[in-house]
Amino acid sequence: MMDLAWNILVGNGISFIAGIFLIVSYCVNDVKKAYKYQFLNAFVLAISSVFFFSWTGVTTLSIASARNAMVYKDNLTFNWTIFFLIISVVLGVVVNTMGFIGLLPVIAIVQITICNYALKSIKSIKISFIINSLIYIVYFLAILDFTSATAETITVAIGSLSLLRLIKR
Numbered sequence: 001m002m003d004l005a006w007n008i009l010v011g012n013g014i015s016f017i018a019g020i021f022l023i024v025s026y027c028v029n030d031v032k033k034a035y036k037y038q039f040l041n042a043f044v045l046a047i048s049s050v051f052f053f054s055w056t057g058v059t060t061l062s063i064a065s066a067r068n069a070m071v072y073k074d075n076l077t078f079n080w081t082i083f084f085l086i087i088s089v090v091l092g093v094v095v096n097t098m099g100f101i102g103l104l105p106v107i108a109i110v111q112i113t114i115c116n117y118a119l120k121s122i123k124s125i126k127i128s129f130i131i132n133s134l135i136y137i138v139y140f141l142a143i144l145d146f147t148s149a150t151a152e153t154i155t156v157a158i159g160s161l162s163l164l165r166l167i168k169r
Helices: 004-027 031-051 055-072 078-095 100-118 122-142 146-168
Strands: none
Touching: 004 031, 004 122, 004 146, 031 055, 031 122, 055 078, 055 100, 078 100, 100 122, 122 146
């Protein structure tokens, strides 16, 4: 079994890859491309969450990657949205071992799932990504995933600048 320091190092390394996908997702101005990179980000973060022993993260990020794949393929219906909301809350709460901090990924997935279904313009989607990142910054700092916290902070800045440019157009 690996020790905690090694897990944090490996988890942060994997999170670095996820962070690249996240940053790219904020930079593109095409909805489909944004969700493709959001899928890759969530999928890789689910893997890194194993190294942080964050079972809520593994669960919710796995669900998020499946949901993002459906959004990318334009298959996220109202019924699928309800399914993802229910399974996210139920499984997220069941596997939570971190108290309130462990609930942050559940809150984040509920917020973004509702936005995935309801929002269609790139401006509103970027705003929902920014709000989601703010929730995750707190969570990642709490689990010592400094790479993801940094990537989320950078993407909030990039996303905000990108949003301002879009608004000015």
